[in-house]
Amino acid sequence: MKSYLAVLGFPAAWRFLAPAFLARLPYAMLQLGILLLVQWSTGSYGVAGIAAAAAAVSQALIGPQTGRLADRYGQPKVLIPQVAVHAAALGVLLVLASVHARSALLVTLSALAGASMPQIGSMVRARWAHVLGGSGKLGAAFALESITDELTFTLAPVLLVAISTGFSPVWALLVALVMVVVGTLVFAMVRRGAPEPMPVRVRSQGGVLGLRGVAVLAIAFVALGTVFGSLQVGITSSTAALGQAGAAGPIYATFSGASFVGGLLYGAIHWRTGAPVRMAATIGLLSAATVALTFAGSIPTLYGGAALAGFVIAPAVITGYTLVETLVPAEVRTEAFTWLNGSIGLGIAAGAAVAGQLVDRFGGPWAFLVPPVTTGLAALLILAFLRRLRPETGRSPVRELVTTA
Template structure:
């Protein structure tokens, strides 16, 4: 655990980590929260699913724009107005759900709430990249992957418990309070905050057009489909087996496997090139995802889900590590939000396609979607692996710029 002690012992890190966790819990609540709220208001899971998908897609598309603004104007300058707009949008959705507004308006407000969700997770990663030397960044990304796993495991439990005990309105109201408090507290912390870099007169950098960035985003889009498709496949399969209550704990086993895999992977001092490691992990994940379709009962499905989960977090960590070597310091936040958005788009795509497959051909077919999409993403990484290694000169220049900025910030 020495690697984690070193990273988490970074002076001032806990000052932005704690409010960052508070702000990120609602991030994992929004999609299922809008589904429950709109279904509660309309009596239709169809409209609820459409609202949840609208929130997820809008969030994925808007996240990189938020990251670009944060790189250019600073995190605090973006988070204050964005939090205000998000609170207004989510508040309007809550009011609209109780006043009988038409379902189309509920879907539109859900999309607005998703588009304005503060991207605190990417900003936390940008602070780690700004504070730490390159050799420790991978461990910090492991911390973030484990945090995300915890958020996406705990958030549905907390939200569904609140929705069941009271109503979806009260559940999302709690999420609104958390995101407002956590984001505003995070924005006030100066530790690790990268200095804004104004747009040069020749125009800004098109991050998605940078060497290798699109390839990494494509890889993580493939990983995202695993989350969305497995949720649908496990739910429909356990219902077919006559044990629908097992769905939550089976998916929780998958999340627990990811958490353990991320913790172990982040503590390792691995040699070799990260792009090659990413390709290997993607192929390994695709192979592991062939296990759930072979399960004939819930018992083997627990084991298969846990085994597949062990590789998910290492793949995500490696994706962020590869990107860290490709993106210049002044666009890192935007670069990380492209990966967050790609993963979110993958979750929405996996859920939509998995649902169609489960309805038309049965849950066993839905289980086959993740290994296929991850294998395609692995093939993309292998095909474009040469683009995942940045040229030597720009990397040296970028690292120098990053650390000079860091020392300047420390002196201030």
């Protein structure tokens, strides 16, 4: 635990970590919340699915652009107007849903709410990289961030569903709106640890994605996202088919809890093996671990398969964030982190969509074929481009950038 205590002992760390946690809960609530809201308003799961997908895709595509602005102009100058736009978009969406407006309007506002969601997780990682870079503590800090992600994605759906069933989806997203506004504004006002604005222009085709190894990691993170999305569908459909639908929540909580433990242990170890090799190894292990779920024909085996997959996925995510920090200069660090965040979001949406089609056509267990295939291909991709994931010796990535006035 010394590694984590050393990280949390950074002066004023809790001043930005506490409001960041409050703002990150709504991040994990938005997609499911929009699904519940639009279905409640229109009575159609088809429209609700399109609205939730629109929020996820717009968030994945626009998020990195806001990360780029944060790198150039500073986090507060981006977060404050961004959360204002998000509050307006989500507020209008809630009003329109309450009066059962046309589906096209609900989908449009859902996309705008997703696009304007503050990228707090990426900005917290950028702060850790800024204050801990080169100290040897960054791996533990990123492990803490992955653990925080697990907590938010475990707690947020429980909170969302509880308020939605007790009151309505409108009230659930209204609570999320209050949390994201308060948390984001307080986080933006805490300047300690925030990177200084560094206006830059990337001299590479494709921007940050064109920098060494970033696109490879983004594709790998899409594969990691498919694990989350397909497991949600697979666990839900399999438990229902087994006549124990209520077990879906505890089984997915087991997945999250195992990920929490795996990330905690992984981040506490001082690794001598290079991050690129660890990235290939952890994704390969994840592919092997998720194969166990394809044989899960009972509730106990579902628990065991979910725990095994969860234990391995957090180390893969932690390694990816650690790795990208070594490949990009500080000038575009937030944008790079946001590309990885967005890639996971795209993977979740794609994994859920593909798994849903497989379940409809062939049955619940077929959803579990998605993770081993996608992560297996990602592991092969990492191995094929292993050299691209190592910083060039004697060459700083800053040379690929031209600072502009």
